[in-house]
Every structure is written in structure tokens, then in C-alpha cells.
Amino acid sequence: GENVEQHPSTLSVQEGDSAVIKCTYSDSASNYFPWYKQELGKRPQLIIDIRSNVGEKKDQRIAVTLNKTAKHFSLHITETQPEDSAVYFCAARRNTGTASKLTFGTGTRLQVTL
């Protein structure tokens, strides 16, 4: 089955700096890679996703890059703000229609300090 590794497990940045979280996956058939943000005590929320036919996707301060050959993808947050503090999970899956069986990474706790 799919295995997703995520690094770092914790990340502390100063407000305004950039944050980068990296994930690798094992299943070469995976072609959908979402990122979830989970604030304390809340449900995971999708913040950005990328499909395998795209190398990069950007949404305001958030961007994701994908290298299918190397089987890794990264989340980039620029101009970080205190409200970015949360746990971030990457995930991967084979996109089979409405099925949404995701394999999650281990999570990164991001702390944005003033």
C-alpha cells in the first residue's frame, strides 16, 4: 500500500518568514495530493491540492509543488501569519472517481511566532 512520509514534524518560523513542508510517497500510481490544515480541536480542512498532471499550483500565500519522478511534493507558505499556526498533513491517493481513500503523512506542527 501507499506510504507517505512527512518532514519536519515541527517547524517554528517568525511571522513574515516562509515555511516549507516536504512529503514523499511510495505508490507511483498516486496522482492526487492534497494538503490539510488542522487547528487544535478542529477537523482537517483542505487548503490546497495538486494533481499529477501539474507541477505547481498556487493560491495566494500557499503553493504546492510536485515532482512525480522523485515522488515528492512540498507545501510552501509565504509571509506567514500567526493564524497559520496549526498542524499540516499531506496526503496521497489514487484518484478513483468519488473514492477518497487517502493515506496521510505524519503531520507537521507549524508555529508562527511574533
Added chain:
Amino acid sequence: SAVISQKPSRDICQRGTSLTIQCQVDSQVTMMFWYRQQPGQSLTLIATANQGSEATYESGFVIDKFPISRPNLTFSTLTVSNMSPEDSSIYLCSVGTGAEAFFGQGTRLTVV
């Protein structure tokens, strides 16, 4: 998008007892997924619930411990049976619409 209502939101249970968690979706979905999130950990898939067939369990999870019902396309239940303190976790249901997965608010279970 999908709106998922999950209950209870939290419970404290005695060891040896069982708890049933309910998940209601505002639209019909083919598959519903149940995840476990142990304290400070990632999400681990327990099983996939299809309407009209038995749930498919992931390695390490068995039907006797986590029986699942899926009576229709908008509802599912997960039961945590014969609980022990090791079952203390957050349990989340999830559905997919298109590519995106949506999650219920989770059930925080504490077994004492």
C-alpha cells in the same frame, strides 16, 4: 462540498463498554470513510463503508472491534466495541465529492 454532522462530539466511557458514533451527510455519497486519530498523531483509515455491502477494513482493524453500518447513502455508524484505554482517540468520518475529502468534526473518545 459536503456538510457532515457527527455525534457525539465527545464521550467518556468505561472500559469494556461500547460506543456508537453516528455520521450524517447532507448529500448522497457512495463511500464513507472512518478514520482514527490518536493523540498528537496522524489520521489512520479504519474502514471504508459502502451502502449495501460489508465495510472494507484496513490492516490492523477488524469488524468485531469496529462494526460499521451503512443503511443508506447519507448515514453511517461506527461502533467501538469492548473498549480499553488504548481506544482513546478522535474518530472522524469522511466523505468525498469529486476529488476533495470532507471530514466530520470528530468524536473525542476517552476510555477510563
